[in-house]
Amino acid sequence: MTSEETIPAPLRRLWRLAESSRLGRPAALDVDRVVAAAVEAADRDGLDGVTLPKVAKSLGVTGMSLYRHVGSKDELLTLMGDQALGTPPRVDAGDWRTGLDAWARAQRAVYQQRPWLAHLPVSGPPSGPHRIAWMEAALAILAPTPLDWTHKIGALSLLGGYVVQTVRQDHELARGRADGERQSDAERAYGRALAKLVDPERFPETARLFSSALFETGPAHSSDAAIGDADFTVGLELILDGIAARVESAGPR
Template sequence: MDQERPLPSVVERMWGREPVTRRGPRPRLDLATITAAAIEIADAEGLSGVSMASVASRVGVAATALYRYIGSKEDLLTAMADGAAPPPPEPAGMSWRDYLTLWTRAHRDIVLEHAWLLSVDRLAPPLGPRRLLWLDRALAALDGTGLDHGEKIKVASTLTGYALTDAALIHSIGGGDPTMENAAITGAADYGEVLAGLLDPVAYPALSAAMRSGVMHGAEGWVDDEDFVFGLNLLLDGVEALIGQRASEKQRASEKS
């Protein structure tokens, strides 16, 4: 019943806890170089280019050698998802709102730079050191707002979800990377036209009205930073309202005493 839970060994390795034995040949690899290689491949060729064989050959070993470091390909993907995150921006005296805006946008940009994250990230709570550092900074930004720990975490995870949603939208509509894999739609204009052609105005009254109105026509940037800020502000306005509510609660309590 201690904290001696086995814990996925990949997670251990992500935290630098490589096994401590000093016997046999010195390992030629470590988890970091493996994941770095895998990330490079995924960035260049998409996730479908990432196979055990391709990663192994990039780091110069046989395919099966990787299994000395990771238990399965799933583990590799988990490690990649953490490894793709750079250090978070530091909240150098910014307001919580400015920082979280910056934080969320940066988060989204990472996903856009590594579009394969959209296919890897199951939105599961992170366990790797890099992703947790991001979480930490978001919580830190909310210090002094009167929110409790649970609320802060929920705010952060909601913002994470928003970053992912926005990235997915930009990627699937505007993007059109050459390395894109599920390129169902090639541009915003197409999407609007296709929909307009498919929709029965009786069964889909509101949607076909929207399509006829010409939103989404004109591919150039109907999903742009303004739209990102738009949706984000919906959230942050809500957060701000909550903070105000907590503050007034606290004030009322102090008046009472």
């Protein structure tokens, strides 16, 4: 048995390792076509629009025939996530902080273009070629630092999780707002309502927050995108500050 033959079938499909055809001719359907159809459905209808019967119908085949190319719905979601993430852009940064900032913003842009990516279930650590490529790009940025592997992976997990969570939150909040309602208007209405409900005796700091000027003097004329960018930057800077403190405490490489 060769080393390639010991690779589990889901990973073989994820990395598109060639499968021999028993009939001696290429199959009419393959993993790439199945995944492309599923990604197209998700782009159009979100994850709710991705079911094996629906994907099969779009390809003109039966649902059972898909199991020759994807082992399960969960595997299909993994294949979709890796394919839709794509390859990372080349980041030419003079320092690790600028590089990680660019890396995080580039990944956020992909998730914003396809919000359903942020709603995919986490089935394990990165294992597909595209997710590994993003990991490689970030590790290369951190290579000059004195951080050990544990802290490098911790930094990537924190950054990647932050990107996913902020995109998911923005998407869900946007869906929850009334048609045409601006984010700035929704935030001011939220602050005014909570200011009336929060008891200063029970929640003193929270009461101070809602009675502050934050919710009244926000960027009323800014677009939702600009507000989202500003909010994202605040959190990203805090994370990078934490990584910087760890880099400094680790000393020279």
